[in-house]
Amino acid sequence: MFISIAGLYILLNADFVAAAQILVYVGAVNVLILFAIMLVNKQEDYVELPGRIIRKAATALVCFGLFALLGTMVLATPWSLDTVSVPVENTIVTLGEHFFSDYLLPFELASVLLLMAMVGAIILARRDLIPESLVTDDTISTKLTLPERPRELATLSGDSDK
Amino acid sequence: MQLEYFLLLAAALFCIGIYGLITSRNAVRVLMSIELMLNAVNLNLAGFSNYLDPENIKGQVFTVFVITVAAAEAAVGLAIVLAIYRNRNTIDMEQFNLLKW
Numbered sequence: 001m002f003i004s005i006a007g008l009y010i011l012l013n014a015d016f017v018a019a020a021q022i023l024v025y026v027g028a029v030n031v032l033i034l035f036a037i038m039l040v041n042k043q044e045d046y047v048e049l050p051g052r053i054i055r056k057a058a059t060a061l062v063c064f065g066l067f068a069l070l071g072t073m074v075l076a077t078p079w080s081l082d083t084v085s086v087p088v089e090n091t092i093v094t095l096g097e098h099f100f101s102d103y104l105l106p107f108e109l110a111s112v113l114l115l116m117a118m119v120g121a122i123i124l125a126r127r128d129l130i131p132e133s134l135v136t137d138d139t140i141s142t143k144l145t146l147p148e149r150p151r152e153l154a155t156l157s158g159d160s161d162k
Numbered sequence: 163m164q165l166e167y168f169l170l171l172a173a174a175l176f177c178i179g180i181y182g183l184i185t186s187r188n189a190v191r192v193l194m195s196i197e198l199m200l201n202a203v204n205l206n207l208a209g210f211s212n213y214l215d216p217e218n219i220k221g222q223v224f225t226v227f228v229i230t231v232a233a234a235e236a237a238v239g240l241a242i243v244l245a246i247y248r249n250r251n252t253i254d255m256e257q258f259n260l261l262k263w
Binding site: 002005008009012013014016017020021024025028029032033035036037039040042046047049055056059060062063064066067070071074075079080081082085086087088091094095098099103106110113114116117118120121122124125127 | 178
């Protein structure tokens with residue numbers, strides 16, 4: 001699906017965006033999704049909720065209504081198509097000029113955002129183990145206690161790769 | 163008449179993404195639906211930049227930014243799903259009531 005969207009970008013004279021789409025989505029996001037599916041590999045029978053059919057039907061109705069609204073808007077609006085000016089010869093040069101002149105601040109912010117996402121993902125997905133001296137058994141279970149599993153002990157997990 | 167086709171395809175993708183985002187109970191499927199919606203937005207931006215603004219393609223600049231944000235969002239989202247799965251041993255969206263009492 002991502003590759004077909006990249007083909008649509010090539011149809012729209014956006015070759016750099018198509019290359020970035022293939023690199024990022026097929027190379028990174030697909031691998032991330034596959035890793036998540038592999039790590040969360042569990043057959044789970046979902047508890048049936050009451051009114052599930054009604055929720056699905058209402059969502060389908062709202063989505064179809066939104067699509068009808070957008071479709072009529074797209075078809076009814078007289079787009080002022082620019083047919084006189086020729087498309088740019090080299091999109092990479094134009095994109096680079098945009099990136100480093102008038103979109104310099106968002107470009108740098110995007111790099112900081114990627115760094116933050118990398119650090120945050122590593123910290124979130126890290127398996128943190130508690131040392132055994134801190135373990136106490138006086139966990140009071142009230143109504144507000146979240147059903148969390150306790151953290152694993154550092155001595156019990158033999159597969160820790162520290 | 164070509165711009166309308168791209169816009170209709172993007173609208174359809176966006177609506178399918180919203181439907182999957184709301185109805186699916188697997189957290190990984192929710193993240194995939196978000197990717198679908200971001201792709202629809204990208205398609206809109208590229209289409210407008212090609213048909214309405216072909217000489218200085220500013221829409222493609224925003225498309226690259228959206229791709230960047232989508233990659234960051236996928237990484238953080240899947241890390242959150244992994245952390246919740248490790249704590250709760252489930253990925254059912256109906257049981258993620260960490261912020262609810």
